[in-house]
Amino acid sequence: MAKANPLQEQLLKAGLVKKSKVAEVAREQNRARHAKAPAGPSDIQLEAERARAEKAERDRALEAERKAQARTAELRAQARQIIEDRKVPRSGDSEYRFTEGNAIRTVLLNDDLRRKLSSGALVIARIDDRYELLPRTAAEKVRERDASMIVLDHGQASAGEAEAITSDDDAYYAQFKVPDDLIW
8 A cells, every 4th residue: 555644544543444445535536646637629629519510500401491392382282282173164265365474365264254253253373384263262272372373363453453543533633623513
């Protein structure tokens, strides 16, 4: 056994500690004196950690983008299904022309379908390279999922434009007073 300190020797003589316990404490003290202090993280470790963090962030961004694309594709598929399920059968030989983007498109309709389309009860939706008529309720469901599939909707567009035109016209004609006794 290595030279013990005087306190340990006194404790041993007094019988307060066992010889094995003194040896164990001496070994721990010796290990603590000669052990290397834990070194801080090296530059290589810091660079590796930063690279791991950047990769994790890129992976999260890519996953979020993939989820967004999957959600968009799912909504588009739902809209296509609604159009296929709820389309109104077309018949007739009267051409109805409308614009989509910069092109003029034509669908064949009968007079009843033309009236419903003009009143806004029916809407024209595009699916792939063809056009289908939808009832307004189905068109609203399609619009919630993919608004770009709705090509022509007289009911929605005309309501906002009509109010703007009416209010502009009312403001202009308010300056002209019409006599109460005017008889036509």
